[in-house]
Amino acid sequence: MSSNRQQKIRNFSIIAHIDHGKSTLADRLIEKTGLLTQREMKNQILDSMDLERERGITIKLQTTRLIYKNNKGEEYILNLIDTPGHVDFTYEVSRSLAACEGAVLVVDAAQGVEAQTLANVYLALDQNLEIIPVINKIDLPSARPDEIKNEIEEIIGIDASDAPLVSAKEGLNIEDVLEAIVKKVPAPTGDEDAPLKALIFDSYYDSYKGVIAYVRVKEGTVRPGDKILMMATGKKFEVNEVGVFIPRPMAVDELKAGEVGYITASIKNVKDTQVGDTITSASNPAKEPLPGYKKVVPMVYCGIYPAEGEKYENVRDALEKLQVNDAALEFEPETSNALGFGFRCGFLGLLHMEIIQERLEREFNLDLITTSPSVIYRVTKTNGEVLMVQNPTNLPPSQEIQFMEEPIVDAQIMLPNEYVGNVMELCQDRRGIMKNMEYLDEKRVSLHYELPLNEVVYDFFDALKSKTRGYGSLDYEFKGYQRSKLVKMDILLNKEVIDAFSMIVHESKAESRGRVVCEKLKDVIPRHMFAIPIQAAIGSKVIARETIKAMRKDVLAKCYGGDISRKKKLLEKQKEGKKRMRQLGSVEVPQEAFMAVLKYDDNK
Numbered sequence: 001m002s003s004n005r006q007q008k009i010r011n012f013s014i015i016a017h018i019d020h021g022k023s024t025l026a027d028r029l030i031e032k033t034g035l036l037t038q039r040e041m042k043n044q045i046l047d048s049m050d051l052e053r054e055r056g057i058t059i060k061l062q063t064t065r066l067i068y069k070n071n072k073g074e075e076y077i078l079n080l081i082d083t084p085g086h087v088d089f090t091y092e093v094s095r096s097l098a099a100c101e102g103a104v105l106v107v108d109a110a111q112g113v114e115a116q117t118l119a120n121v122y123l124a125l126d127q128n129l130e131i132i133p134v135i136n137k138i139d140l141p142s143a144r145p146d147e148i149k150n151e152i153e154e155i156i157g158i159d160a161s162d163a164p165l166v167s168a169k170e171g172l173n174i175e176d177v178l179e180a181i182v183k184k185v186p187a188p189t190g191d192e193d194a195p196l197k198a199l200i201f202d203s204y205y206d207s208y209k210g211v212i213a214y215v216r217v218k219e220g221t222v223r224p225g226d227k228i229l230m231m232a233t234g235k236k237f238e239v240n241e242v243g244v245f246i247p248r249p250m251a252v253d254e255l256k257a258g259e260v261g262y263i264t265a266s267i268k269n270v271k272d273t274q275v276g277d278t279i280t281s282a283s284n285p286a287k288e289p290l291p292g293y294k295k296v297v298p299m300v301y302c303g304i305y306p307a308e309g310e311k312y313e314n315v316r317d318a319l320e321k322l323q324v325n326d327a328a329l330e331f332e333p334e335t336s337n338a339l340g341f342g343f344r345c346g347f348l349g350l351l352h353m354e355i356i357q358e359r360l361e362r363e364f365n366l367d368l369i370t371t372s373p374s375v376i377y378r379v380t381k382t383n384g385e386v387l388m389v390q391n392p393t394n395l396p397p398s399q400e401i402q403f404m405e406e407p408i409v410d411a412q413i414m415l416p417n418e419y420v421g422n423v424m425e426l427c428q429d430r431r432g433i434m435k436n437m438e439y440l441d442e443k444r445v446s447l448h449y450e451l452p453l454n455e456v457v458y459d460f461f462d463a464l465k466s467k468t469r470g471y472g473s474l475d476y477e478f479k480g481y482q483r484s485k486l487v488k489m490d491i492l493l494n495k496e497v498i499d500a501f502s503m504i505v506h507e508s509k510a511e512s513r514g515r516v517v518c519e520k521l522k523d524v525i526p527r528h529m530f531a532i533p534i535q536a537a538i539g540s541k542v543i544a545r546e547t548i549k550a551m552r553k554d555v556l557a558k559c560y561g562g563d564i565s566r567k568k569k570l571l572e573k574q575k576e577g578k579k580r581m582r583q584l585g586s587v588e589v590p591q592e593a594f595m596a597v598l599k600y601d602d603n604k
């Protein structure tokens with residue numbers, strides 16, 4: 001049962017497929033609830049974007065408290081809880097949802113239900129949330145709200161007959177959404193006198209206050225001065241401040257069962273406030289933590305090295321700074337014969353990896369070389385020892401390997417039916433096993449595949465997009481390890497193994513992959529004074545080979561004497577090009593070579 005206080009609270013998230021209008025709708029809800037004037041809103045949203053930038057994931061909207069007064073004059077506190085919008089962050093999404101009683105499901109009136117819509121709905125149903133479908137973008141000429149209502153009912157199996165029809169962009173019918181939230185989302189429950197149980201669903205580092213933990217209080221009450229215990233990590237702290245987001249953090253006296261807000265306690269590292277952990281009272285601890293905690297572990301690893309002229313310490317400093325705010329980022333020093341000193345970094349997925357790389361380059365102004373991403377292989381040696389290998393160079397010699405296993409994901413792909421052939425071919429090519437195919441309506445199909453993660457991390461998403469003209473959508477989750485015939489493929493330049501190019505591939509794919517990599521390297525490595533053989537090899541067996549012919553490259557020959565400024569420009573350009581080169585043994589390799597080996601090119 002909810003108390004009178006709790007009767008006036010609604011905790012909800014907005015879930016949507018990317019681009020269906022989640023952020024725009026959130027902005028409108030903030031605007032409609034009149035907490036902020038237009039101008040304040042602009043400033044605050046800008047502020048929060050700065051903060052987001054610090055946090056590394058572009059989320060745009062943020063957890064915030066809205067005060068809604070309905071037409072009967074009753075006032076409600078609506079806590080909008082943000083969820084990150086990408087498959088890499090499924091666990092974080094599930095914890096944010098665990099902090100709510102309801103979810104607003106935004107569906108684009110032209111696009112309809114997509115893979116991520118469905119994935120998010122399943123997560124919300126797992127948490128027993130009340131789902132409120134909202135059909136957005138009804139201003140579009142291509143909007144087909146009635147069909148989409150049917151689609152929601154048929155595919156998701158929830159009643160959408162009275163789903164609000166809105167245009168977040170034009171601010172149409174936003175009130176209906178607020179009304180639906182108040183009517184349909186259950187009020188929170190929980191005893192405010194019980195021992196404290198607060199769920200951490202997010203956190204970030206603030207240089208003045210230390211870590212700010214976003215919490216949903218499920219049981220009990222928390223106040224400044226309380227001694228608290230993190231149940232998963234066992235760490236103890238004393239609370240400095242509790243508060244709510246409006247969306248700027250604002251201190252309050254206490255947070256009680258049913259409320260959403262933040263706690264600060266001079267915590268130095270986000271690793272101490274793990275998403276999904278339960279905060280309890282150190283003196284009067286709860287018997288059991290809240291369910292669902294999981295330690296997040298990286299799924300994808302790659303090497304990050306300073307480019308020529310860049311300092312190793314600068315890269316370490318930058319990684320340390322990012323890690324303060326990103327509990328999922330891991331790194332440790334490693335050395336490569338080819339690239340020298342650098343770091344092996346672990347990420348939740350490819351998007352997470354790309355975000356970190358981009359931030360290192362943009363915010364810290366670093367020039368980096370990134371090696372091919374690798375998943376974690378489970379290797380059982382002939383002596384029974386089991387190793388988790390995330391760097392191909394650490395693979396034991398083949399005679400010591402009894403068998404290897406690779407991570408498999410469950411993938412859900414939704415697409416218009418005219419592309420089914422293309423996509424099945426793609427999945428087949430990536431060693432996928434089809435589990436199920438379902439017609440969602442006469443135009444759209446849902447495919448369920450088991451795919452090796454190793455095949456997904458190399459540009460699968462790009463390939464899917466290009467094979468479906470951008471209409472295919474993908475969602476996946478880790479399923480487990482499976483035995484597989486894997487081999488380590490080395491790449492040799494001028495007869496020398498370049499360790500940074502080594503990769504673990506499926507036996508059946510090694511030859512074609514080797515050929516593509518050799519061809520690509522031939523395209524991107526400039527000619528030298530000598531011929532350069534490029535080889536792909538498994539052990540001592542060469543499986544593909546190309547040669548870059550020798551040539552003396554004289555850029556000035558093109559200038560026919562004359563124009564001195566043009567000559568200068570060319571020389572400068574050449575110098576610029578040199579900076580981005582890397583000496584690997586006797587061969588100079590441009591930075592793009594490292595990227596080139598990552599991409600399969602299906603058309604080649």
Ligand SMILES: Nc1nc2c(ncn2[C@@H]2O[C@H](COP(=O)(O)OP(=O)(O)OP(=O)(O)O)[C@@H](O)[C@H]2O)c(=O)[nH]1
Pocket residue numbers: 016017018019020021022023024025059060085136137138139140166167168169170
């Ligand atoms: N025509 C129209 N466009 C809209 C409407 N709502 C949002 N959009 C547009 O759709 C695009 C995506 O909107 P966002 O609010 O950023 O969508 P999102 O779901 O938050 O997307 P991500 O943040 O990328 O996950 C933007 O270009 C919006 O301007 C609407 O009601 N009508």
